[in-house]
Amino acid sequence: MSEHNQHSLDHHDEEGPHSTFSGYMLGFIASVILTAIPFWLVMADVLSSRNATVVVILGFALVQILVHMIYFLHMNFHSEGGWNMLSLIFTIVLLFITLAGSLWVMYHMNANMMPGMMGST
């Protein structure tokens, strides 16, 4: 791919991530399986325990997100000199703080604002 475009302002942008047919198909088939199993688990009510189902489907979601990141978004440790991965890790840290922090704080706030507790003061 040595196509030189004299009018282009930015020669560096010619090369994006290289993708292959087998990579996309692998990601797609994995995604279909990783989507079908959680839907089946919930719709057919396979596991008796609700908590177990939640943990399992969240696990499937995490694996599927990883599959999409690798096969569709072409994430790796060396694209863009590592800046892609660094910004992703930073975002994941913030995501974790936002989600876990909100749930943790609000759970306790709810517990402390129960009508019963307010009545007892």
Added chain:
Amino acid sequence: MSHSTALPAAPDSFDFLVREEHHVANGTLLGFWLYLMSDCLIFAALFATYSVLSQSYAGGPTGAELFDLPLVALNTSFLLFSSITYGFAMLQMQQGKLKGTMIWLAITGIFGAAFLGLELFEFYHLIHEGATPQRSAYWSAFFTLVGTHGLHVTFGIIWLITLLVQLRKHGLTVPNRRRLFCLSMFWHFLDVVWIGVFTIVYLMGSMS
């Protein structure tokens, strides 16, 4: 990578000035990736809000009563198919085939539109059943989260149509390839967000 030794310089002319500054290639793609990461934080806030309010029905209808999981599964498959067809468009682009790129891009757009149509139908159905955004904190959080994702898909489709017009006018030029890469990231990112939506909102919501 930071030293410029590739230039055949004469031995007596030591060049301490780095003429061509080393910068990250594909600056646009990195910048767009950073935008997606900031978008990710918007969704993180919306997911957190939804999770906190996941039981706040205010005596109104619950998600478990109203969600139609087969419909959501169909919608999920639409989005998944649109991801792989966008992948095929990128493969056609790599081979320099303009027509193939445009055809697969159009198919991607159709899948995206089908997804949106089904989502709007679902919203209409929910509102008809009394689950409006005003009904309870739960439904406010639901419509904000799922609606924001749907809005992203809407803008993705507008972008896709714009790109189709540009491709037809200018062909697979370097700027157009760059735009295709950016939309590719955007589109696949939306599919990643949807994994969180169908797992946390629909599947977990249907169990409680």
